Amino acid sequence: AADMGNDLEKVLIPEDELQAKIKELAGRIDEDYAGKDLLLVGVLKGAVMVMADLARALHVPVQMDWMAVSSYGAGTKSSGVVRVLKDLDTDIMGRHVLIVEDIIDSGLTLHWLLENLKSRNPASLEICTALRKPDAVKVPIDVKYVGYDIPNEFVIGYGLDYAERYRNLPFIGTLAPHVYK
Numbered sequence: 001a002a003d004m005g006n007d008l009e010k011v012l013i014p015e016d017e018l019q020a021k022i023k024e025l026a027g028r029i030d031e032d033y034a035g036k037d038l039l040l041v042g043v044l045k046g047a048v049m050v051m052a053d054l055a056r057a058l059h060v061p062v063q064m065d066w067m068a069v070s071s072y073g074a075g076t077k078s079s080g081v082v083r084v085l086k087d088l089d090t091d092i093m094g095r096h097v098l099i100v101e102d103i104i105d106s107g108l109t110l111h112w113l114l115e116n117l118k119s120r121n122p123a124s125l126e127i128c129t130a131l132r133k134p135d136a137v138k139v140p141i142d143v144k145y146v147g148y149d150i151p152n153e154f155v156i157g158y159g160l161d162y163a164e165r166y167r168n169l170p171f172i173g174t175l176a177p178h179v180y181k
């Protein structure tokens with residue numbers, strides 16, 4: 001993985017724990033969607049790693065589609081402005097849809113996305129997120145599958161970026177303050 005120099009403050013969730021957690025979530029999803037056809041909707045770009053690992057850990061038949069929405073821009077603060085950069089290729093009417101995310105921070109992105117996808121009349125709509133920050137929430141979101149609740153720190157890795165960097169780290173870490181000060 002990437003050479004971070006001294007940009008990494010600490011490892012919050014090591015790779016092996018993260019992988020075990022994804023397998024655990026996949027087990028629950030397999031049970032809940034047994035006999036159903038599942039559409040995984042990944043939220044680009046952050047969800048790519050979770051999607052890749054979750055999809056490979058599942059046994060139920062899945063399709064994958066992607067939406068690109070962005071709320072952060074290049075900074076560390078959520079602006080609340082959701083931009084759609086790419087819509088789904090799939091018509092989700094009557095489909096069992098599971099949104100796959102890397103993190104729920106303020107909840108603004110998912111709040112918007114849930115409303116948007118609900119209006120397309122899926123058979124069911126749930127969320128799976130690797131991480132959630134309970135202390136950062138501005139809009140409460142009902143999430144069925146959560147990997148970890150984490151403190152309100154700036155985290156990177158496993159899809160999560162700071163200014164588009166560090167997404168390829170296989171673990172979740174926190175960024176040293178000198179990087180963003």
Ligand code: PRP
Pocket residue numbers: 043044045046047069070071072073078101102103104105106107108109110160161
């Ligand atoms: C990040 C993250 C979530 C969202 C969560 O995406 O991947 O999608 O922010 O924040 P919120 O709960 O405060 O809305 P970002 O907008 O940075 O785009 P990216 O996935 O391309 O990094």
Ligand code: MN
Pocket residue numbers: 043044045046047069
């Ligand atoms: Mn994202």
Ligand code: MG
Pocket residue numbers: 046072160161
């Ligand atoms: Mg981002």
